[in-house]
Amino acid sequence: MEFVFWMCLILLIYVYMGYPLLLNILPKNKIVEGEFEELPSVTVIIPAFNEENVIAATIQNKLDQNYPKDKVSIIVVSDESEDETDKIVEAFFKDHSNVKLIRQIPRKGKTSGLNLAFQEISSEIIIFSDANSIFEKDAMKALVNTFTDPSVGYVTGKMVYVNEDGSMVGDGCSAYMKYENNMRLLESAIGSIVGVDGGVDAIRTSLYSELRADQLPDFVQPLKIVEQHKRVVYQDKAILTEDSLADQGSEFRMRVRVSLRALWALSDMKHLLNPFSYGVFSLQLFSHKVLRYLAFVPLVLAFISNVALLGQGAFYNLALLTQIAFYLLALYGNNNADNNKWVGLAHYFCLINFAAAIASLRFLKGEKIVIWKPRQG
Numbered sequence: 001m002e003f004v005f006w007m008c009l010i011l012l013i014y015v016y017m018g019y020p021l022l023l024n025i026l027p028k029n030k031i032v033e034g035e036f037e038e039l040p041s042v043t044v045i046i047p048a049f050n051e052e053n054v055i056a057a058t059i060q061n062k063l064d065q066n067y068p069k070d071k072v073s074i075i076v077v078s079d080e081s082e083d084e085t086d087k088i089v090e091a092f093f094k095d096h097s098n099v100k101l102i103r104q105i106p107r108k109g110k111t112s113g114l115n116l117a118f119q120e121i122s123s124e125i126i127i128f129s130d131a132n133s134i135f136e137k138d139a140m141k142a143l144v145n146t147f148t149d150p151s152v153g154y155v156t157g158k159m160v161y162v163n164e165d166g167s168m169v170g171d172g173c174s175a176y177m178k179y180e181n182n183m184r185l186l187e188s189a190i191g192s193i194v195g196v197d198g199g200v201d202a203i204r205t206s207l208y209s210e211l212r213a214d215q216l217p218d219f220v221q222p223l224k225i226v227e228q229h230k231r232v233v234y235q236d237k238a239i240l241t242e243d244s245l246a247d248q249g250s251e252f253r254m255r256v257r258v259s260l261r262a263l264w265a266l267s268d269m270k271h272l273l274n275p276f277s278y279g280v281f282s283l284q285l286f287s288h289k290v291l292r293y294l295a296f297v298p299l300v301l302a303f304i305s306n307v308a309l310l311g312q313g314a315f316y317n318l319a320l321l322t323q324i325a326f327y328l329l330a331l332y333g334n335n336n337a338d339n340n341k342w343v344g345l346a347h348y349f350c351l352i353n354f355a356a357a358i359a360s361l362r363f364l365k366g367e368k369i370v371i372w373k374p375r376q377g
Contacts, residue, residue, distance in 0.1 A: 005305040005316075008298035015295055019287040023186035026280060030189055031233055034148035040124035042144060042202075043073045045117045047110045051131035052084040058131055059092050059099060065140040072140075073123060074099045077113035079371075080106060109370040112213045121205060128217075130199035134241050142237035143202040153207045153230030154222050156184070156193065157200035157238030175345045176352070183288065184234035192232040192281055194288040196222050200240035204230075214368045215268065216261035223269045226281055255352050257369050259293060259359035264368060266290060296357040 044062050048055055055076065062074050076089045078101060089101040102120065104113050118126075125144055129135070139157055146155045158181055180195070187193040198218030209224040211217055222232040266289060273290070275282040303323055309316040326346055333347030 001305045001308040004301055005309060005319075008302035008305065011291070011298045012295065012302065015287070015291045019291075020183060020186060022287075023183070023190060026190050028189045029191050031146065031152065031231075032149040033146075035145045036148060039068055039071055039141065039144060040147075041071045041073070041122075042067070042125045042127050042140065043075060043117075043121045043123040043205075044127045044129055044140075045114060045121075046074065046076045046129045046131055047079065047113045048076055048081060048085050048089075048131040049079040049107070050081050050083045050085060052081075052088060054132040055085050056088050056092075058129065058133060059089065061134050062129065062140070063096060063099075064137070065135060066137045067140045067144075069098075071123075072098060073121075075117045075120060076101050077117050078103045079109065079113050080104060107371055109213055111211050111215055111217050111370075114217055115210045118208055118210065124205055126203050126205050126208060128198060128201040128203075130242070132242060133199040135200060136239040136241070139200060139238040139240065142235050143200070146233060146235045146238075147202070147204065149231075149233075151231045152233055153204050153225040153228065154196070154232040155202045155235050155238070156196035156198075156222075156232070157240055158234070158236045159197045159199060159240050159242060161242060175341055176348055181234070181236065185236065187284060187288075188234040190280060190284075192226050192284070193222075193234050194281075194284050195219070196232065197240065199242060200238055214261075214264065214370050216258070216265050219262050219265040220269060223265065223272055223285075226272060226278065227269070252351055252355055255355035256359050256362075259352075259356045260362050260367065260369055262289065263293060263359060263363040266293075267363075293356050294360070296353045296360070299353060 046055070046058060046062075051058075059074060059076065062072070063069075065072070074096075076085075076099070078086050078089070080103065086101060086103060089099065092099040093101065100120070102113075102117055104116055114128075125147065127140060127143060135157075143155050143157060146152055159177055161177055184193045184195070196218055201218070203221065203225070207225055207228060207230060209221065211220055211224075225232050266285075272278050272285055273282050278285075303320075306316060306320045306323060310320055311317070327350065329343055330346040330350040333343040
């Protein structure tokens, strides 16, 4: 049991602390920063399903960007919305000819919607936005100017969760994103990042790959860029603000869905784990995604083995007490509205790992998700 305990502990330390430390010492390949003399044309794709409460603000936000108006087109792909989403988009078209509605019938999900919109695009750059994504004024320009480096094929911005009620899920989610954003800065300095947000992203149109309906575009599309030996980078000047899901049920369902689709993406793109073909990126993908999604396994085994080692030394006793205290803290965060960020982080850490465990079981059963209701996670 000692061997199991120590192997699990070492693995967990590597996943959450060792890997970021490794990124700090790996050779750097920094992005060549610059600005276009003449900004290229862009098309913003906004997938939507029943988004009547947020779609107007999102479209207006893209129209108000600090970017040449004649270079911007906006396509809203309505996935057979049943509310007023389509009418709201059509109302924009009356005053803005660069706003277009595409209605996808029957409903096929986000990935199919993106493929459908791609058929209508002639711009040099595609920008992806969620239906509730609000960009800061210069976000679009910051994304696009990153492409002055010819090695860059895909850019993701910085997501900042807006949480007004101080809920545990919101606070924990915000702390988690700060951690992820720091990882992306480190990965960008090396070559390519492993994960993107999806709500504030851009890709060279010439590199876009049409994906299967069941594939997760926010994960597979960037991996397709790496497959073409181009870089996927993080641009922290391109800022997106988005409301975090306030209730734990919605956040949990969303995390299960994303984790399940990510596991299938890793399965589809497993050839990228070959270090002889993709070098350091293979290590990044294995460390940041494969080990992270499976972290629940050493977490469970570390606890079980620690229980078996109780009474065999002060260290093991203290380790078990620490684990119990941590999980009780997470449970407290599950049942109480508290502004303590450490409570929120403990709760969110357990939430995402439990979601990954559920997703892994569904993955082993062969389940796939293509269509869901985004606003409910």
